[in-house]
Amino acid sequence: xxxxxxxxxxxxTKQPTNRVEELLSATIRxxxxxxxxxxxxxxxxxxxxxxxxxxxATFPDFPAEIRAPAGTLAGVSGFQVHFSSxxxxxxxxxxxxxxxxxxxxxxxxxxxxxxxxxxxxxSDSFASGDLHKAGLKVNPLEDGSLKGFRLFKVPxxxxxxxxxxxxxxxxxEADRCxxxxxxxxxxxxxxxPLEPTLKWIRDKFHKNPAVMEANARTLKAGYNYGETCEVxxxxxxxxxxxxxxxKYRKITGNEAITLGLVAAANIAxxxxxYASYPITPASDILHGLSEMKRFGVRTxxxxxxxxxxxxxxxxxxxxxxxxxxxxxxxxxxxxxAIGLAVMTELPTVIIDVQRGGPSTGLPTKTEQADLLxxxxxxxxxxxxxxxxxxxxxxxFAMVFEAVRIAVSFMTPVFLLSDGxxxxxxxxxxxxxxxxxxxxxxxxxxxxxxxxxxxxxxYKRDDRLVRPWAVPGAAGLEHRIGGLEKEDITGNVSYxxxxxxHMIRTRAKKIANIADDIPLLKVTGPEQGDLxxxxxxxxYGSILTAVERSVRKGLKVAHAHxxxxxxxPKNIGDVLKRYKKVLVPELNAGQLRMLxxxxxxxxxxxxxKIQGRPFLVSEIESKIHEMLG
Amino acid sequence: xxxxxxxxxxxxxxxxxxxQEVRWCPGCGDYSILAxxxxxxxxxxxPREKMVFVSGIGCSSRFPYYMNTxxxxxxxxxxxxxxxxxKASRPDLSVWVITGDGDGLSIGxxxxxxxxxxxxxxxxxxxxxxxxxxxKGQYSPxxxxxxxxxxxxxxxxxxxxxxxxxAIGAEATFVARTVDVDIHHLSATLKRAAEHKGTAFVxxxxxxxxxxxxxxxxxxxxxxKADTTLYLEHGKPLIFGKDRNKGIRxxxxxxxxxxxxxxxxxxxxxxxDERAQEPSLAYLLSRMVHPQFPECIGVFRAVxxxxxxxxxxxxxxxxxxxxxxxxxxxxxxxxxxxxxx
Numbered sequence: 001x002x003x004x005x006x007x008x009x010x011x012x013t014k015q016p017t018n019r020v021e022e023l024l025s026a027t028i029r030x031x032x033x034x035x036x037x038x039x040x041x042x043x044x045x046x047x048x049x050x051x052x053x054x055x056x057a058t059f060p061d062f063p064a065e066i067r068a069p070a071g072t073l074a075g076v077s078g079f080q081v082h083f084s085s086x087x088x089x090x091x092x093x094x095x096x097x098x099x100x101x102x103x104x105x106x107x108x109x110x111x112x113x114x115x116x117x118x119x120x121x122x123s124d125s126f127a128s129g130d131l132h133k134a135g136l137k138v139n140p141l142e143d144g145s146l147k148g149f150r151l152f153k154v155p156x157x158x159x160x161x162x163x164x165x166x167x168x169x170x171x172x173e174a175d176r177c178x179x180x181x182x183x184x185x186x187x188x189x190x191x192x193p194l195e196p197t198l199k200w201i202r203d204k205f206h207k208n209p210a211v212m213e214a215n216a217r218t219l220k221a222g223y224n225y226g227e228t229c230e231v232x233x234x235x236x237x238x239x240x241x242x243x244x245x246x247k248y249r250k251i252t253g254n255e256a257i258t259l260g261l262v263a264a265a266n267i268a269x270x271x272x273x274y275a276s277y278p279i280t281p282a283s284d285i286l287h288g289l290s291e292m293k294r295f296g297v298r299t300x301x302x303x304x305x306x307x308x309x310x311x312x313x314x315x316x317x318x319x320x321x322x323x324x325x326x327x328x329x330x331x332x333x334x335x336x337a338i339g340l341a342v343m344t345e346l347p348t349v350i351i352d353v354q355r356g357g358p359s360t361g362l363p364t365k366t367e368q369a370d371l372l373x374x375x376x377x378x379x380x381x382x383x384x385x386x387x388x389x390x391x392x393x394x395x396f397a398m399v400f401e402a403v404r405i406a407v408s409f410m411t412p413v414f415l416l417s418d419g420x421x422x423x424x425x426x427x428x429x430x431x432x433x434x435x436x437x438x439x440x441x442x443x444x445x446x447x448x449x450x451x452x453x454x455x456x457x458y459k460r461d462d463r464l465v466r467p468w469a470v471p472g473a474a475g476l477e478h479r480i481g482g483l484e485k486e487d488i489t490g491n492v493s494y495x496x497x498x499x500x501h502m503i504r505t506r507a508k509k510i511a512n513i514a515d516d517i518p519l520l521k522v523t524g525p526e527q528g529d530l531x532x533x534x535x536x537x538x539y540g541s542i543l544t545a546v547e548r549s550v551r552k553g554l555k556v557a558h559a560h561x562x563x564x565x566x567x568p569k570n571i572g573d574v575l576k577r578y579k580k581v582l583v584p585e586l587n588a589g590q591l592r593m594l595x596x597x598x599x600x601x602x603x604x605x606x607x608k609i610q611g612r613p614f615l616v617s618e619i620e621s622k623i624h625e626m627l628g
Numbered sequence: 629x630x631x632x633x634x635x636x637x638x639x640x641x642x643x644x645x646x647x648q649e650v651r652w653c654p655g656c657g658d659y660s661i662l663a664x665x666x667x668x669x670x671x672x673x674x675p676r677e678k679m680v681f682v683s684g685i686g687c688s689s690r691f692p693y694y695m696n697t698x699x700x701x702x703x704x705x706x707x708x709x710x711x712x713x714x715k716a717s718r719p720d721l722s723v724w725v726i727t728g729d730g731d732g733l734s735i736g737x738x739x740x741x742x743x744x745x746x747x748x749x750x751x752x753x754x755x756x757x758x759x760x761x762x763x764k765g766q767y768s769p770x771x772x773x774x775x776x777x778x779x780x781x782x783x784x785x786x787x788x789x790x791x792x793x794x795a796i797g798a799e800a801t802f803v804a805r806t807v808d809v810d811i812h813h814l815s816a817t818l819k820r821a822a823e824h825k826g827t828a829f830v831x832x833x834x835x836x837x838x839x840x841x842x843x844x845x846x847x848x849x850x851x852x853k854a855d856t857t858l859y860l861e862h863g864k865p866l867i868f869g870k871d872r873n874k875g876i877r878x879x880x881x882x883x884x885x886x887x888x889x890x891x892x893x894x895x896x897x898x899x900x901d902e903r904a905q906e907p908s909l910a911y912l913l914s915r916m917v918h919p920q921f922p923e924c925i926g927v928f929r930a931v932x933x934x935x936x937x938x939x940x941x942x943x944x945x946x947x948x949x950x951x952x953x954x955x956x957x958x959x960x961x962x963x964x965x966x967x968x969x
Contacts, residue, residue, distance in 0.1 A: 051966045196964070249965045263956055273717045293947040294954030298716055298940060302709065303742040310702070310709030310739070314682070317700055317710070318718035340703050430965065433956035471698040471714075471721050474677040479646070479692050481701025491648070492693065 018230065022237045025054075025084030026190060027092030030182065031109050032101025032122075033070050034063060034077045037179030042079025043425075044183060048196045050250045050427050053240030054083040057540065058425045059091035059613065064280070064363045071125075071133035076108045083190075085239040089391070089540030091424065093615040097189065099182055101125060101156070104134035110146070118232075119149040120185065122178070124157035152231060156181050163221035164214040173211065177218045184222025191237050194223060244429060251428040253421035254281075256395035257325070257351060258288035262295050263396075264403035265321050268439035273315035274323045275300040275308040280363040281419040282325045282353040305330040309337035309350070316346040317480075319443060319470035321403060325351035328370050329360065331377065338412055339378040342506065344480045345458075345466050347406035347413075349399070350384075354418040354536075356611040365611025366420035368536045369587035374414040375565060375594070381503045383510040385409070386565035388416040390539035393428040395421060398562060401517075404439045409513055410465050416564070418586075420613050421537040443470045457490040464509040513566050520568040524550065524557035527577035530626055533603075534584050535561040535591050538614055542584055545619035554627055561591070567598075575601045580626055582606060584619050639676060641666035646696040657808030657834035658687060661755065662694055664811055668818035674722045681724045682711045684736060687762045688728035688755035688834075705736025708743035711750050712936070719937045722822065725752040730760045733769040733789050744798040746936035747826045753818070754791055754831050755808075759840035777839075792914040792928060795829040796907045802828035803910055803928040808835060809848050813859075813925065820927060826935050846918050847925075856918055860926030865897035868922045876916075883916055902930040 030038045030045070039060055050056045059080040068075035082092035097118040100106040102125045113119060126141050140146055141153055160178040161171070180197075187194060198216055205212035226232060251259075265272035274289045274297065276282065290299045298320075302308035305326055312322030326334065331352050341348045354370045356362030374386045385405050389398035395417055402413040444467045447455045455476040458466050469476040478490060486493035487502055522531070524546070534542045539560050546558040559574060561567060575581055575595065583592040584606040592605040606622045608614055644666040652658045669679065679697035683689035685704035692699025702710050707725045715723045725743075732740050732754045743750060759777070760766040766779040770791065774783035795803050802824040806817040814832065821828035833844040846856045858868040858876070866876040873888045875897040886892045901909060910929040917923065 047964060051964065053966070053968065243968045245968050247961065247965050247967050249961065249963045251963075255963075259960060262954075262959065266954075266956055271717055273713055275713060292954065292959075293944045294951055295959075296944055296948070296953075298944065300713065300716060300940075303738060306706060307709035307712075307739055307742065310706045311713030311716070313702075314700070314710030314713030314715075315717040317698075318680075318714045318721065320713075320717040322713060336703055337706065344700075430960045433960070471680050471718065472677055474675065477677060477697055479681075479695075479699035479701065481692070481699075482703055483701065 018232070019234045020191070020237055021234055022239065024086060024238075025082060025088060026096045026236060026238055027080065027082040027094065028097040028099070028186060028190075029078055029080040029095050029109060029112070030099045030186070031076055031078035031105040032179070033104070034065075034067055034075045035070060036077070036101045037176065038077050038079050038101070041179040041183040042081060044197045044200065045186065045192070046081050046425055047200075047250055048187070048192050049081065049083040050248070051196050052193060053243070054085060054238055055088050055241045055243060056081060056083045056250070056426060057088055057091045058082070059420065060423045062364050069133070071102055071104055071130055073104045073108055073134060076105045078105070078109060083238055085241045087241065089543050090613070090616055093617050097186070099186060101178070101182065102134070103130050103136055103140065106140060107134050107136065113149060115148050117149050118152070118189070119146060120152045120154055120182070122156040122182070123153035124155045154185070154225070154231070159221065159225060160218050163218045167210050167214045167217070169210055169214055174214065177211075177214045180215045180219040181222040184219040184224075185226045187219075188223045188226030189232065189235050191235060194219060243427070246429045248427045248429055250425050251393055251396070252423055252425045253389065253392040253395040253417055254284040254353070254423070255288065256393055256428070257285055257399045257415075257417065258292070260396040260399035261289065261323060261349075261403065262292050262297060263433065263436060264400045264439060265297070266295060267433070267436055268321070268403065268407060268441050270407070270441050271296055271298065271320045272323065273298045273300070273312065273320045274325075275302050275311035275315075276324050276326060277302055277305045277308050277330065279305075279327050279330050281355055281422045282327050282330075282351065284422070285325045285351065285353075305333035306337055309334040312348050313337060313341050313344075313346060316341075316348050317344075317471070319468070321347060321349070321407065323349040323351070325353065327353050327355045327363075328357045328373070331370060331373055335378045338384065339380070339382050340482045341412040342378070342382050342384055343482050345410040345506070347410055347468070349402045349406050349413050349415060351399070351415045351417060353422045354416060362611045364419065366418045366537065366613060367586050367609065367611060368416070368418050368538070369590065369609070370416060371535070371564065371587070371590040372593070374416060381507065383507050383565065385411055385413040385510055385513055386416060387413060387563055388536040388561070389421060390536065390560055390562055392421050392424050392426050394562070396428070400436065404437065405513060405516070407439060407441050407468075408465070408516065409463070409509060410468060411510065416536060418537045441468070443468055443473065444476060445473060447475050456488050458485060459488045460505075463512050464505055511566050514569045517563045517566075517568060519570045520559050520561065520574055522557050522559045522574055525555055526557075528555050528557060529578065530555070530580045530582060530623065531557045531559060531575070531578035532582045532584065532619070532623065533559045533561065533591075533595075535564060538584055538586060541614035541616050542619055544616045545623060548616065548620055549623045554623065556623055556627070564591070564594075572599050575599050575603075580604065582622060582626055584608075584614060584622070586614070638673070639670040641670050643676060644670060644696050646694050648693045650694050651690065652687060653838050655837035656687070657757065657832075657836070658691070658755065660808045660811060661753075661814065661832055661834065662691065664815040665695070665818055668815040669822065672819065672822055674822075678720065679722045679724070680714060681726055682707045682714065683726040684731040685762070686728040686731045686760070687836075688726055689731060691726040705731050705734070706739060707731070708736065708739040708750070708752065712743055712746070712748050715748055715750060715937045716940050719749070719941055723750050725750050727752065727754050729754065729756045729758060729768045729770040729791070733791060733794070737769075741794070741798045744795055744800045744827050744829060747801055747933050749826055749935045749937050751821045751824075751828045752830070753821070754829070755834040756791060756831050757834045757836035757840055758843050759836050761836045761839050765839040790914055790917070791831045792829075793911060796911045796914055796929065799907060800829045800929065801826040801931050801933050804829070805831045805833070805923075805925055805928070807833045807844065807847060807925060810925070817927070820930070824930060826933055847923060856922055858916075858922040858924050860900050860913070860924050860928065862900055862902040862927070865894050865899050867897065876921075881912075883912055883921060885921060902927050904929070905931060
């Protein structure tokens with residue numbers, strides 16, 4: 001195995017034997033061209049680390065285009081994994097190790113590597129042509145610009161080809177395995193077991209023995225390169241975390257939404273009809289639910305976003321749970337139909353996996369700037385319930401809640417996820433289906449009209465919820481629609497006083513949901529100088545920043561909203577108890593605006609709108625600044 | 629009132645009337661369509677509670693309020709999408725879409741096309757009055773060129789869509805045209821639509837007495853209609869005229885009006901075939917427009933093809949038959965799992 005390394009062993013000198021260092025946690029990023037298999041390698045590293053027993057959090061970062069020109073900056077795809085022997089909540093601020101398969105990947109990612117961080121590059125792909133595609137005039141491997149890092153120039157392309165030389169593969173097929181070589185090397189660097197990936201390779205490629213053999217062999221070759229070649233003097237050990245005992249699996253936000261919807265519909269004993277239009281980053285939910293036919297799940301890939309919402313609403317009218325998912329632009333398109341769901345008071349769940357906007361924006365980058373759209377993005381006074389999960393696994397619990405609220409209050413419910421949660425992964429303590437909350441759905445079978453045999457579709461209970469009478473029930477025939485209606489009878493009405501009454505009634509019904517949701521929990525001092533409050537996928541970063549600040553002796557309280565409309569009943573009181581309120585958001589200040597408007601609190605924002613999650617350090621700095 | 633299915637008795641048209649006061653303009657063609665719908669549905673043996681009328685926005689779309697069935701007055705153009713979601717999840721229901729030339733062909737054109745191409749088991753009745761009535765008189769996608777309206781004071785310039793040509797282009801499995809005032813033909817056509825399995829698309833020539841009065845007079849005036857309309861009958865030659873002496877024959881790929889006699893006999897005429905697998909004949913008939921041709925009234929096409937809702941539900945049934953019903957605990961553990969002691 002030949003190699004070109006920065007510091008070749010001097011002849012006659014015994015190299016120091018490889019040292020192992022124990023770490024509490026480590027953050028690595030694998031990056032390369034979109035076609036280099038970095039997402040796959042990163043996912044494998046994640047799975048292996050999770051199964052090994054570390055807590056994990058991930059952040060895949062890929063371009064919008066399917067295949068941007070190879071080797072260019074636009075085509076760089078990366079996968080970041082933070083793995084730890086303690087409880088972690090973010091994919092990590094700074095990288096301890098960066099693996100770059102080409103100059104473009106190096107150029108776009110090196111700024112995130114900590115000083116003295118490990119930088120492994122595929123030295124075979126730093127020829128003049130590669131440099132040119134990345135817009136580089138000088139070779140960074142040679143010009144001294146990387147001297148602040150522990151640079152390892154590994155000829156991955158060559159070593160990979162050598163490893164699979166006697167397997168019958170074309171050069172292109174052989175090169176496609178090089179991500180596994182890189183993965184093997186990183187497994188050695190962090191003492192990861194090989195077996196989970198070897199098993200995956202056997203399962204995935206059993207129909208193609210040549211590829212199966214090649215991938216397995218090059219994985220081991222990469223590992224052995226680290227072990228035998230003595231190129232890297234140190235390797236690391238990140239021990240198992242103290243995790244609550246139980247059975248776990250890795251889960252992404254989109255997977256969690258898929259499972260949560262199936263579970264909720266199953267437990268509520270109502271059929272699920274899911275209709276959507278493919279859109280990044282929500283399409284996985286359509287794919288996932290299309291595979292759930294054993295649960296009777298019906299899926300429709302509609303002709304457009306509006307048809308998807310229409311189909312979900314039509315299904316709800318028929319007694320199913322109608323669900324749709326999309327991203328920001330799709331919510332815009334659906335708004336009229338969502339308004340119809342509000343007016344007809346039918347249970348529907350509308351999932352917004354938020355991404356960078358406005359307009360087409362940044363399809364593969366995360367953001368949380370649709371809160372005000374969910375609150376107000378319809379004509380007229382048109383309230384809907386809004387929920388937001390705070391982590392990938394929390395997507396399961398919150399979509400389950402969305403279903404419960406939708407059917408209990410006869411209302412459309414927004415679930416605001418985001419790209420970071422959708423594609424990020426963490427371990428999930430698998431619940432027992434029998435331990436999940438019960439959801440009751442009752443369809444009336446008798447007329448409710450004061451003994452005259454009539455059915456009154458808008459005769460409400462004491463929570464202002466109307467009955468869900470469903471076609472097929474004899475004697476309950478009725479018509480509903482988007483026109484304003486007389487309360488109780490549901491007949492079309494333009495009466496002025498009735499209209500105001502209906503507006504206020506629909507608003508009150510949504511407000512009544514507050515009686516049915518948990519109070520806001522605050523960690524830290526019950527009152528004091530500073531409360532940091534967020535919503536959605538920023539939870540991990542905010543929590544970690546607050547924890548670090550508290551460890552440094554600062555008095556900071558932390559709360560996180562998972563219910564945004566209505567908000568928990570105690571939020572007004574909570575906000576009043578702190579001298580300052582900080583609202584970190586990946587938008588220009590949407591929750592801040594709502595808090596200021598509803599509670600007259602002088603909330604201050606920390607607003608990052610760059611298509612990337614918060615770094616813990618950004619929030620920590622702001623906390624320090626606010627506490628003077 | 630019983631909580632099980634409606635006891636077996638035939639409905640009357642009166643049973644299907646809701647308690648709502650009908651608010652269409654006096655003389656509107658919609659009254660006739662409403663009356664014939666009730667007459668057509670009553671004897672079919674479909675329980676009232678199984679009928680659902682879904683509409684969009686427009687005068688036509690007020691229809692559901694006047695039927696004592698389940699109904700959904702939805703948003704402009706979107707009724708086919710609601711109806712698709714409803715029928716897919718409730719294949720046991722008889723689902724009707726009531727639309728108009730604006731609702732169905734302008735804002736709703738896309739959804740109409742997709743409902744038809746999927747062959748969802750829906751009955752789509754399009755009330756074509758060649759105008760926007762509810763919004764007080766703008767031209768519509770079916771208005772003839774030169775129609776003067778509030779938004780087209782110098783006459784409309786758009787080439788109109790022909791609803792049936794569009795439906796046939798989307799391969800509708802049942803396509804028919806009828807006329808609001810031809811009450812027997814109207815109720816017979818609605819009955820056939822109800823009995824068709826798959827998307828049944830019916831265009832009804834409907835008179836808007838306020839904003840476009842008389843636009844179909846050539847087809848309804850008893851003195852001329854024999855020469856301006858051609859009633860289709862499956863298996864019979866295309867014949868029309870007061871004296872039943874005119875017909876349609878094929879000239880290359882085009883229809884040609886001919887007079888019987890002088891060497892032209894019945895054998896020269898096109899024989900109508902509702903069940904032709906290729907839609908070409910139906911399409912050709914849909915291109916026949918007054919005054920160059922008599923306009924065809926009746927069933928243009930009636931073929932069978934698997935329906936979207938049947939296939940969707942069958943895929944699910946088949947998977948369950950082979951693999952059994954899903955279990956949540958198995959589903960949750962379906963990815964690689966590990967145990968922490």
